[in-house]
Amino acid sequence: MKIKSILSPELITTSLKSSTKEGVIGELLDILVAQKKIKNRDEVYTALMDRERKMSTGIQHGVAIPHAKTRAVTQLVACIGLKPEGIDFDALDGEPSKIFIMTLSPIDRVGPHVQFLAEVSMVIQTQEARERLLLAKSAKDVLSVFGI
């Protein structure tokens, strides 16, 4: 799975405005809508929030990976948002979340969806990579952390 084939500068924001889980997820969805990556925003929002209700996708060290399976996409789509100040995302370690990587994958379609999530997570597993990401001023800086 090539991260490069999924991510592009238009799918990245370094300055999320919202300070709530709902707000951040909404903002990230707006990016995907603007890039015509998803058809039905409301359906996707519901799917993402359902997933959050089952178990928060805020994992550790300020990283959150909101994701869901939905019929609103026909192939894997992803976007990245940064909020250096951090927000409460009900993270498993209780820390505020700062790096948000959202992925949406189609239902009933075989593909390396979790594998993509794992690959992205692996890139930012070191503190150094996360710090570089949070210092990013532009989408290009963010992509360079992923080696793109």
Next chain:
Amino acid sequence: MAHEMMILALQLGVILVMTKISGWLFSRKLHQPKVLGELVAGMVVGPYLLGAIPLGSLGPLFPPVAGTIPVSPELYGIATVGSILLLFTSGLETDLPTFLRFSGKASVVGLGGVIFSFLLGAGITVLLHPSVHSIMDPEALFLGTICTATSIGITARILGESKKISSPEGVTILAAAVLDDVISIVLLSVVVGISIVKLDGGSIAWSGIGVVAAKAVGFWAICMIVGIFAAPHLTKRMKGFESLGVMAEISFGIALLLAGLSEMAGLAMIIGAYIAGLSFSQTDVSAEITERVKAVGEYFIPVFFAVMGMMVDFSAVGSVLGFGIIFSVIAFAGKLVGCGLPALFVGFNLKGAFRIGSGMLPRGEVTLIVAGIGLASGAIGPDMFGVAVMTMLLASIAAPPLLVQSFKGGSGYRKQLEEPVQSHMVTLELEFPSERAAEFVRRSISDAFRSEGFFVRTMEGSVRSWQIRKEEMVFVLRRSAERIEVIGRQEHEAFVRLLLMETLVDFQEFVDSLKSMEQPEMMGAGLLLNMFAKQQSSDS
């Protein structure tokens, strides 16, 4: 033409019915490998026994055909497809990393066997045959070469039946047998070259023989290298068909192509088929291809063995019985010692060396090819062809029980050489309150892997272990009672953690939905009430 095809259909029908019954009898009642039953079935129904009896206006079902092969070209063609299928599946079932790891040892074993057998075979011919005076005599050369080839087919079938193909001995035997066949064919081309010149009364042109030999070895090496690198890319492309059936069928097509090319290069077809199998063996779809090809093989492979049995001309063997027996014993000794002894020096203990020696005993297709060419070129007569067939037969009958017996007991590999446990593996464990819950989640985990494009299959000899594979990613999933384990390489740990987490989140949702379900016993009561309601209405 229609008459020939009708005969072919009848022949194949008889062969299939007889080999299946005889194979069943040998494996279930006599506890011998099926292949022996198939060989014997071929001898019994073949042109030199029952097959020669005329059946009214139809005539004999297996009329002896003039030439070196006593069956019709059509039937021999089907048998050839069987041998290609057999070697293709043998290649597919070989564990390539183990094969490569043991190829050095196999070269030593194979070469030892070839040199020792050749010298013994040619030597005994010079010693006992009144008209042969030198080891360079065509007859001595041919009989020496006849001793060298191992029937990888028979050995592979026995190893496959007893699930020993991937053991250190199994891989060494198969790799050495393949090398043996390659060396034998190279040797054959050299011997044919010398014989032709000798029979014509001229001197030997070593350069011409060298070219033939180099071509054979070059083809083998190039195909192995290209195959091993190309197969994963090829299967990746073929996944686009979204049909495992189509993939298996195309793969077999490639095996047939390689078999043909192999013959063109002066090697036996079975070698190309084996290389094709070996190349696909390391891809993530090897198990799926094997399963499908094996199903087809069940129909064609017995035909191959039956036809081998049919080649035995009992009358030709009769006149040279004494020499044949001595020659067979010598051929046995040549392989047992020639392969067993070098095995002792490359890490096997006595038990392992004996296993390897017995595994190299069976003679088969290449022996017949060598003998057939010898007969056709006039280098050997029908009597010596009979000796070759006898050697093949005795070895093929004696080797399977010996091989099966030899594989009983512990490892044949010296302890200090056994592979160390891999340290970069990670095990993730989950524990559930009941076996049923664990099994439910285990199935969900398998499904989750499948939806990521992985192939999941039950591991051989186990009911609770699964191998999960996609390209270079390999995991083992195990369930023991309430516990589930996923074992994989460290670099894939994050992926497994995320996948397990998603499966558990789904499981949680399922549990919640169960909680909201109406009382199951009420549902049951409803079902029973409905049953009685129907009975009442039918009463009235």
